[in-house]
Amino acid sequence: MNTTDFRRALALGIDRDQLNETFWLGRHAELRGTRGQQQVQPGPSTASSGRRWTSRRPTRCRQGRLAKKDAEGFRLRTDGKGRLRLEIMTLGGQFLQFTQIAEMIREQWKKIGIDLVVQEVERSLALQRTAANEQQLGAWNNDGASISSRSDARVSLRHHRRRRLSGPLYAKWFQSAGTQGKEPPRA
Numbered sequence: 001m002n003t004t005d006f007r008r009a010l011a012l013g014i015d016r017d018q019l020n021e022t023f024w025l026g027r028h029a030e031l032r033g034t035r036g037q038q039q040v041q042p043g044p045s046t047a048s049s050g051r052r053w054t055s056r057r058p059t060r061c062r063q064g065r066l067a068k069k070d071a072e073g074f075r076l077r078t079d080g081k082g083r084l085r086l087e088i089m090t091l092g093g094q095f096l097q098f099t100q101i102a103e104m105i106r107e108q109w110k111k112i113g114i115d116l117v118v119q120e121v122e123r124s125l126a127l128q129r130t131a132a133n134e135q136q137l138g139a140w141n142n143d144g145a146s147i148s149s150r151s152d153a154r155v156s157l158r159h160h161r162r163r164r165l166s167g168p169l170y171a172k173w174f175q176s177a178g179t180q181g182k183e184p185p186r187a
Contacts, residue, residue, distance in 0.1 A: 098139035
């Protein structure tokens, strides 16, 4: 997940048009604007980058080091410990159908050889697991409003220690001035 090419390949394996038609009845563009991805707020140099990896292109989902596949077509781990399996935790009873959206993405990722396990959990349990760094992926809405620059993205980790939905070890590193947690990679 720390490899940019891997994250881009996952993004290219998602059919956002199918998601839009299924969950937003084709009205997503009217309700929210154009499809995009999480990023810092667009500026002069990033105006188009919010859509760069949002069109489904499974043929571009090559995974150099993850080229080996099992008999069912799923990619194999590089450490030889079987199938590469990603887990996404969703919250039930939310205003968006995160579990059903994740299930659709699971089916889409099968086509690029990624095995996604979808696990719906109760909200307080999800927050507890996230704080304990026991979450690989999570689903939540994001309008990008909280991050206005790359430096703000690093700063935001400093101030969300208790309810951080991603990067709890990075947040702990900032909170402790580098004595605990894990130092985030430099962008």
